[in-house]
Amino acid sequence: MNFLKYSLLRFGLLVLVFLLSMWLGAGLILSGIAAVAASFAVSYLFFPRLHTAAGEELRRWVARSPRPRNRVALEDQEVEDAYVDRKLREDGREV
Template identity: 80%
Template sequence: MNFLKYSLLRLAVLVLVFLVCTALDVGLILSGIAAVAVSFAVSYLFFPRLHAAAGEEFRRWTARAPKPSNRVALEDQAVEDAYVDRKLREDGREV
């Protein structure tokens, strides 16, 4: 939930700054650059606890990603070793 709050807050600041800059006739590209820079600075400086909580929540989400089991890693290692051994024998270099 913190990740969503932080993202929406940062998006709201970005849109607000972009609209203000375009209303001042700064130009689209410069308005976009200013909006990104200001939204980063505001969210980083004024919401550090929410930033840290969102980062921790994102880390927990990515840590839950499925990891290969040891059996798979061992099978991969055996296949690679057999391939290397076969190539060494083909080149005339014994294992």
């Protein structure tokens, strides 16, 4: 429920700032950029507990996603993960 609240709060802020910017005559692109930046900043700075709770809720949802059950699929997943990790290290990005 926290994820939904946080998402609706950010979306509401985005729409509010966008409409306000358009009313002030800032233009479509500038209004969109301002709306995204302002909704991110306001929700992140003024609602940190809701932000954290929403992140934890999303993490729990992802953790419950189905995992491969057979041995071959698990081995394939491990090989793919090792390959991605090696490529990230080669590119200079840490895992």
